Amino acid sequence: MAGVITASEPSWIVPFTGLSPRQFGRLVTVLRREGADVVRRGRPWSLPLEDRALLVAAYWRTNLAMRQLAPLFGVSKSAADRIIDHLGPMLALQPRKRFARDTVLIVDGTLVPTRDHAVAERSKNYRYSTNHQVVIDADTRLVVVVGRPLPGNRNDCKAWEESGAKAAVGMTMTIADGGYPGTGLVMPHRRRKGEDLPVWKEAHNKSHKKVRARVEHAFARMKTWKILRDCRLKGDGVHHAMLGIARLHNLALAG
Incomplete structure (x- = not known):
């Protein structure tokens, strides 16, 4: 036909x-x-x-x-x-193996609703999902690492290490949001109850938020791929889809 x-x-x-x-x-x-x-x-x-x-x-x-x-x-x-x-x-993205000394990376986790319950768990979006740790280069906005998928109920601070993302970036400076306590990542300063942050910490948080907005932009572009809203693939299929979409995203962004 x-x-x-x-x-x-x-x-x-x-x-x-x-x-x-x-x-x-x-x-x-x-x-x-x-x-x-x-x-x-x-x-x-x-x-x-x-x-x-x-x-x-x-x-x-x-x-x-x-x-x-x-x-x-x-x-x-x-x-x-x-x-x-x-x-x-x-089609899968190959993780970058080396980073320049002055490279700054940004990590965040995203949930992909996944029908294969053998690899997914109920998460904060109330659906069976997998947790994917995505690392981008803060300068180029290219995806450099995508960790292996973990059950969606795994919090980001544990998924950072268990997914292999931590090992992949090594000692490269990496920025994260407040969901990564105890990981050694660069996170925003938290205000203690009844206290205000010093001016320098407020300025640091503002700069931190501006840089982290780049990973949100990358996620927005990747989530236009509808398979990341309801993945039917089984086993490693969701991982291959995430890596393949990251590779296509990089190709389109790099021109």
Whole structure:
């Protein structure tokens, strides 16, 4: 059957990937170099690599069920599922391994409603969710680390270490909100009951809030991907989706 959506028509690329056709072309080239299009044993892929990458992005963007998504690309439900399982992990962001001495990072946790209850727990949004620790570069606003997902009832100060985000950034200066006590991260000053903060602490908090607004902006851009509002993927699927969306976010932001 013939598909409606194809990467050969550039007008489909921007709304589903957030990338220009040129950026998307570079991404496909990198995926091909990394082995995403290597001939494998068994049934051959029913779509070229460009369309497979677009299908994965379209799934993350729209969160359509397989029976809805597959006909748009002219493939079966099982083929669409195999494409997502195979290419999703290959689109994943690779965490930055080294940071310049003067780098400043910002960390925050975000909850992703997740239907796989084996990896999710009820959280403060009253839904089964996973907690994802996301670290961005304060200067470039690029995502540099996404920790492994933890049950949504895990508080941020524990998730910071248990997700692997702490180990990934090492000793690099990292800013966080007030939900990370005892972690050694740079947090805003708290006012004691019945006391006012000194002027210098108020000024520090104001500066801290201004810098942290950048991670909120990054989250706002990433949450436009509807799969992060109700993830149907099982097991590591939510982690791969988060990493893949972070990579596409970085590509679009970097131009």
